[in-house]
Amino acid sequence: MTSSFRLLALGASVLALTTAASAQDNVLQHDDSYYTAAQAELAKKIASQQNVGRAKNVVLFVVDGLSVPTITASRIYEGQSRGVDGESNVLSFEELLPYTALSKTYTHDSQVADSAPTATAIVSGVKSVNGTIGVTQAIQADVCASQKGAEVTTLFELAEEAGLSTGIISTARITHATPAATYAKVAGRDWEADKDLPEEAVQNGCKDIAAQLVDWPAGNGFEVVMGGGRGNFMLESQADPEDETAKGARKDGRDLVAEWQQKHNDGVYVWNKEGFDAIDPAATDRIFGLFNRSHMQYDADREKDAGGEPSLAEMAVKAVDVLSKNDDGFVLMVEGGRVDHAHHAGNAARALIDTVAVADAVKAVYDKVDPNETLIILTADHSHVFSIAGYPKRNNPILGIAGMGDDQKPYTTLGYQNGPGAKLDEPRADLTNVDTTDVDFLQQALVPLGESETHAGDDVVIFAQGPWAHLFHGVVEQNLVYHVMEHATDMANRAALAAK
Template sequence: MSTARITHATPAATYAKVAGRDWEADKDLPEDAKAGGCKDIAAQLIDWPAGDEFEVIFGGGRGYFMLADQQDPEDETATGARTDGRDLVAEWTAKHSDGVYVRNQEGFDAIDPANVNRAFGLFNRSHMQYSVDREKDAGGEPSLAEMAVKAVDLLAKNENGFVLMVEGGRVDHAHHAGNAARALTDMIAVNEAIKAVSEKVNLEETLFILTADHSHVFSIAGYPVRGNPILGIAGTGDDGKPYTTLGYMNGPGARLDEPRADLTGVDTTDVDFLQQALVPLGESETHAGDDVVIMAQGPWAHLFHGVVEQNLIYHVMDHATGMSERITAAGQ
């Protein structure tokens, strides 16, 4: 599950094999890829061949599962993206009589884990809303915590346990926009999801892993006074202009044709304020090269220590679940 499109980078990596991450719908595939039999990411999710498929899929990206002549139910100006004649939502619904498809808060709230075994929720044509903007959504969207708890209620019915991927995918998008307020509030939403799930499971037998796929050129400057708002003014530069605690090395917050803006009297805590950046990049701030942390608790969490390669995460998960051993024992 993710607040980004379910066909986007991180969620797609759990089920799809593609040469290009942008191959989210069939229209995105180059002609030579189509000729070679390549499948788009959305189709691979619906056509997933292993086991009895996924029990829970929650996120955005509804348009990539809909036909190009289908009008989006929440936006009369938008249609689906598919040109191959496949209505993937209808296909999923036809395959899973024990499941329910939902697209808004009302449908999500009506999911009763006692009566259904799987759920497919696509809550926006593209990415889901930022946490602070959820109330503006036409159909209403569940929070990341609500989605995670509902997923646990559904997955806990499996006596052999489960693996659940939960992504606050829009933290990254807010950083790219140079918008620290939305990045931080979406990170708070991630924290709320962790707290909500931890209250639903047995912590002695549940491994939590929290990490990121990369960093951003995001900076914390000093020295702000104790108790100063994290989005507030930290001090005054040698140019006599205030500077904020938070900033970016590059991105939309830089000015192309004039000196650094004077923030005197500016409400830097406003959710729409873009933090100042050094190098102007109007389209998007960039990723960075910092090591990211892996925080874990529960069984086998002790295997994470020191500086490690990212592929260790998979091996710890495999060891904790015994997945490889089960597959070997089943002769698959």
């Protein structure tokens, strides 16, 4: 489209909007606040232009377990926490990432997915088998011998081969399913350290996930790795720096932290907030941050432990500062991993607080990059059996009481179909004098599952902005996310050219 044609088209759009605005005076409700707000939103959408340039950068936010009810409840919670109307509130990613689609999350072998094959679908473009990472449908779960020939190439590996910088951030263990999908190929998602490998895997030469991260052969390796999971990189004889009574997990004699430091003498290894804060991105080419022996803290608990761990937004911003020094661009995954864990625990408050922390990270990253040359995507791997129910009045606390059941006991707006919130052979608890807004409160559930609530099989949302973000519309297969990212960056061609 020529510049003169664009100007003519824009002029026509402005004229049409002006004419439409004056015509609204004939509509009785034209000055109603909802009506005028919708008219403003319509004008914004009409004026928006599709971006079909090549994406220099990709930032992929994966919020583990972010169901649609979780988005809604977090939106209301965030607004109410700020003392504004929660129902009409807008989370940062809802505003900044305007293109949306629904993603079908089933896997090759299951109606309801786990995080391993769904993350593989997002970063590799194929649906696979529950419990496996970085492999195709040809895999046999937990059988190392079946890995050969079933491995996939991820967008991150293509980016490294093409000369871009890469990074992964997670509030979960960095060897956990979602971040691991960017680099690992395993028939068993639980093979995070060598101690976790079954005898068959040892006999057939399969590597654990932590070892695969340090040994990752793509390009010159990740420029940024930050998250939890420190124990999987440490020897069983090594005391954890935060707790001398806790030891590392490795039995094979490999101190993977020391190996990373020897391999990358241009990098900095940190394990706490003090070390993180001391990093000068301008003078640092690589960061390896492991901030907890296992998963990082929930955001609600991190705030109580002053100086203990960096926030997701802080990690994301520092990652962008380091990665953006590469003129060829970068690919970054940022996972809000503990939304999923809070839901499994039946603890809605922590799930909502961690979702708000992701929204803060999206805003922080958006403000650091050029949105015209950066494809930013936010999506989930799967949903949870989490619901918003009853008929609570507007502005009712989202963590509060929705109404009274036929058993004459109050019930909360938020609840779960199954999980720890239901007790076997016990009547439903009376919540009359219970503070259901307390961060430790576990929402009631229908089916008792003492250890963990389950995932759900409903669709999740994809939010996007930037080059080719408009390709996300309608109802799509989850593995399309990879194909849009690859198309927007032309990454396969760039990697192939770089290899010549």
